[in-house]
Every structure is written in structure tokens, then in C-alpha cells.
Amino acid sequence: MYLVLIGPPGSGKGTQAKRMAEELGFVHLSTGDILREAVREGTPLGLEAKKYMEEGRLVPDEVVIGIVREKLRSPECEKGVVFDGFPRTISQAEALDRILEELGRRLDRVVEVEVSEEEVLRRLTGRRTCRNCGAMYHVFFEPPKVEGVCDKCGGPLYQREDDKEDVIKERLRVYRKDTEPLISYYEKKGVLVKVKGEGPIEEVKQRLLEAIGVRR
Numbered sequence: 001m002y003l004v005l006i007g008p009p010g011s012g013k014g015t016q017a018k019r020m021a022e023e024l025g026f027v028h029l030s031t032g033d034i035l036r037e038a039v040r041e042g043t044p045l046g047l048e049a050k051k052y053m054e055e056g057r058l059v060p061d062e063v064v065i066g067i068v069r070e071k072l073r074s075p076e077c078e079k080g081v082v083f084d085g086f087p088r089t090i091s092q093a094e095a096l097d098r099i100l101e102e103l104g105r106r107l108d109r110v111v112e113v114e115v116s117e118e119e120v121l122r123r124l125t126g127r128r129t130c131r132n133c134g135a136m137y138h139v140f141f142e143p144p145k146v147e148g149v150c151d152k153c154g155g156p157l158y159q160r161e162d163d164k165e166d167v168i169k170e171r172l173r174v175y176r177k178d179t180e181p182l183i184s185y186y187e188k189k190g191v192l193v194k195v196k197g198e199g200p201i202e203e204v205k206q207r208l209l210e211a212i213g214v215r216r
């Protein structure tokens with residue numbers, strides 16, 4: 001099964017995509033995670049992506065499409081994939097259709113995770129990320145056991161440059177302009193379902209599993 005989660009930054013799609021992939025035994029494919037890792041490691045991809053990410057802008061389509069094409073070749077993706085943060089533009093969506101077609105696959109479901117803008121701001125300003133392993137926390141909703149320290153690896157937690165208020169505003173503007181049009185693109189294809197993204201993490205996950213027909 002190939003699934004896409006679409007939603008504004010802070011809609012919780014990253015958290016949910018990760019949990020759904022774990023539960024279903026699928027690959028969690030987050031272009032944001034791949035790019036952040038490349039930035040941490042200082043690879044040529046990371047050096048190119050850094051400036052866009054810090055300003056809340058989108059990394060060029062061809063770069064991101066190349067990452068996804070490469071990743072989808074790996075046999076572990078055959079079981080299923082939960083895409084998170086990709087596609088983000090119509091041209092990425094068209095490229096994904098082409099790549100899947102080449103592999104003899106198609107997209108089964110696209111889920112729009114709906115969250116109000118007020119809630120998005122509340123969530124993003126409290127988000128903290130581990131500098132070492134990339135694990136995510138929230139100062140109110142999912143605090144680590146020890147403040148500022150990652151539960152999983154003991155690494156230091158930090159606030160992502162792109163989770164600061166002015167960058168968040170830019171990311172929301174980019175979402176409305178470039179990514180929201182994907183909703184009608186997928187609606188027309190008949191694969192879109194909408195799920196309310198507010199409420200406890202576990203509840204939202206159950207709603208998502210229902211929406212994709214895995215649980216009733």
C-alpha cells in the first residue's frame with residue numbers, strides 16, 4: 001500500500017506517518033528527515049538544501065524527486081510506503097505518479113490531515129528535535145523525561161531553525177501556495193480522504209487507520 005499524508009507544517013503528519021508505518025510494517029519516507037540528516041552530515045545534498053530549509057522555502061523539485069526515486073528502488077519499499085512531506089508541489093505529484101507507474105504501482109490513498117492555523121502555531125513553537133538522532137518532542141504534548149535531553153539517545157534537544165516564528169509563517173505561506181493545490185489534484189483522482197488532526201496522538205492515529213480502510 002502506498003499512502004501520502006498531506007497537511008500544513010505542524011499538522012502532526014510526521015508523528016502520525018512514523019507511527020502508521022511502524023504499525024503497518026511500511027517504510028516511512030520523509031523527505032524532510034532525509035534532508036535534515038544530509039544537512040547534519042554535511043553531504044553535498046545537505047549543503048545545497050540547507051539554505052532553502054533555514055528560510056522555510058522548498059528545496060528544488062528535481063533534488064527532492066531524485067531522492068524519492070532512489071529510495072523507492074529499494075526492495076524494502078515493496079511492502080508499502082507512507083510518504084510524509086512529499087509530494088509538496090504539483091510537479092512532485094506528477095513525478096511520483098510517473099515513478100510509481102514505472103514500478104508497476106499506484107498511490108492507494110492520500111490523507112489530508114486537517115488542523116487549524118492557531119493549533120499549528122501552538123504546536124510548532126513548542127517542538128524540539130534531537131540534534132543527534134532526529135527524534136521529536138514537544139514541550140507540552142510530548143516532553144522528554146529530562147528537559148532538553150533525548151530519551152532515546154541522550155543527545156541534546158534543540159529548536160529547529162525552521163520552527164522559529166518568522167520561518168513558520170513563511171512555511172505556512174508556501175504550504176498554502178504550493179502544496180494546498182495538491183488536495184484538489186488528488187480529489188479529482190478519487191484517492192483523497194480527510195481526517196481531523198486535532199486531539200490525542202493515539203486517537204488521530206486510529207482515525208487515520210480507519211480512513212485508509214485498515215481498521216473500523
Ligand code: AMP
Pocket residue numbers: 009031032033035052053054056057058059060061064084085086087088092162171
Ligand atoms: P518537513 O520536515 O517535511 O517540514 O520539511 C522541512 C523542510 O525540508 C521544508 O520546509 C523544505 O525546506 C524541505 N523539504 C522537505 N520535503 C520537501 C519537498 N517534498 N519538497 C521541497 N522541499 C522539501
